[in-house]
Amino acid sequence: MRGAGWADPSRSVRATITQASLDRAFTILMAIAAIGFGAVNVSGLLKQLPYLDPVWAPASAIVMALSLVAVGVSAIAQRWSQVAQTVCALLFLVALLTFPLTVDRALPVDQVPWPWWLCNVGTIAASLSFATWRAAVYNALVPIIYFVLRLSPAGGAVGLQRAFLDGAYTAVLGIAALVLIVVLRRAAAAVDAAQATAVRRYSRAIREHATEVERVQVDAIVHDSVLTTLLSAARADTPDAETLAARMARNAIDHLAAAASDGPGEDQIVPFDVLRDRIVASVTSLGAPVQVRSVPAAGPGLPFSSADAIASAALQAAVNSVQHAGDDVSRWITIVADRKSVEVEVADDGTGFDAHAVPAERLGVRRSIIERMAAAGGEADLRTAPGSGTRIVLRWPALGAAGDGEAADGDPGLGRDGAADRDGAADRDEREARG
Incomplete structure (x- = not known):
């Protein structure tokens, strides 16, 4: 018998926003930011090298640069994106903490420690790759560490007000990015859950509808091809009635044979x-x-x-x-x-x-x-x-x-809702019938 032939809706229904697509977009944006900030600030780092240790400062900068490249490459190989972002965030924190050890003589007041240019790269990488509470701790530590660094001679000893403003600026941007990332991820997870629930309900409704359609078809064939034929044959007491019963029997056989050979599709x-x-x-x-x-x-x-x-x-x-x-x-x-x-x-x-x-x-x-x-x-x-x-x-x-x-x-x-018959007969919406 010809079935309903329904397709699995879970294979065709796609949400516009999903957690996977959102993470993909975040990975691409993070890669652009990492490569972009790293490339733009190379000249500033080179100008600062005379004040830094000739061995450890370049080594620290090169290791940090390699982590930024890894974040950029992860936009292509996304399976490694979380690892690359985690490594980048940790290396930046290490570079920020060890920066005073790489300074030979105090920086001029008009220069800032080179990790400053990558503060938000590190905080956003942590927000993307860490658990929420770990990312929150990271975003609180980075501004505090930078505030202390700016007060020290290695960071320029710029004074309390300037150091506080720089730390507050880093904190505001980092926390804002963290909140945005968490909110969007939770919204995307809710969309995924709602879609999965809708697909399950839709699949169940389709199966129930297909079962009902099949039941109606079976009932109709049994009534048309079997019961009606048997009743007509039992009541056939005239030549015309016998002829009708014979024709109905032939039609019943043909109908049942066609129904048995017909498959879904x-x-x-x-x-x-x-x-x-x-x-x-x-x-x-x-x-x-x-x-x-x-x-x-x-x-x-x-x-x-x-x-x-x-x-x-x-x-x-x-x-x-x-x-x-x-x-x-x-x-x-x-x-x-x-x-x-x-x-x-x-x-x-x-x-x-x-x-x-x-x-x-x-x-x-x-x-x-x-x-x-x-x-x-x-x-x-x-x-x-x-x-x-x-x-x-x-x-x-x-x-x-x-x-x-x-x-x-x-x-x-x-009409579907028409109240009058063309000949004035009774209501068109009768849904019961004789057998």
Whole structure:
């Protein structure tokens, strides 16, 4: 039997912002900042070298430069980004702490220790790679260490006010970056969790819907192809009834064979003329006369499941009419189509019935017509009342899917929410039917 063939939504649904994409963006920005700040401040470091130890100062600067290069390269090999950022943050802290040991003579007042230019590179690297509380401690230590350094002769002995301002500037930028990174990461994690929850619920809903569609298809086939045939054969007491039962038995065998061999997958498109000919041939071969009032020459192609549903529902509507509408009854079928929709009306002027009085356990129109059409993306309108005949209108696609729910092709009596039948029959929204 043709299944729903649903795809796993977790493979196709993608959030705009995820924690992985955010971390990727942070890694790229960190790489740009590391390489950029390092390159821009090379000239300042070279000017400061005469005041520094000729061995340890260049060695310290080279090691720090290599860590910045590693951070830059990690934008390409992102699996190493956290390691590179962690090493960079730790090496910067070591360079800042050991800077006084690399100074031969006091720096001029107009110069700042070269680690100053990389303070925020270190604090942001720590914010990205450390746990939140460790990053907070790091962002508090760096301004304090730099404040003490600026007060010392090795840092220029600039005085309390200048040292405090430099330390406060470093602290504000570092803490602001830390807060921004933490907030964005938590927001992205919430998006990831919400997406995962939505995908799980959507997957469950799809499975439940597919199960319901399959159940409707099975119920419809059992009713159409088995129960109806058996009941017709049991009641066949005239040659015409026996002929009808034999034809229904052949149709049942063909239908069951086709359902058994049909597998899940994408629907093939059925040309309109194939669908039209199938409907006309099946309805007019029942033995009882059925007048074909209108058959268009052209119409839209339909997915196989939709074409099969509308053809099977039309046949079942005609079978119900033959079985229950009474003798000497006029029956007719009308097919209307345009470029995007198909509408099939199967009607008679027989006895009609009270749909509200039909027991719930009777499958009939409910499974074989109404729910079958709904499962295939269409809809079925039942118009009947005792003594007023029966009219069943099959429409694909459903009006809610084709537009805003208004009637198509100038027929206001066929709207989804229409209250009036074209002939003044009862409410179109009857959802129970005879078996």
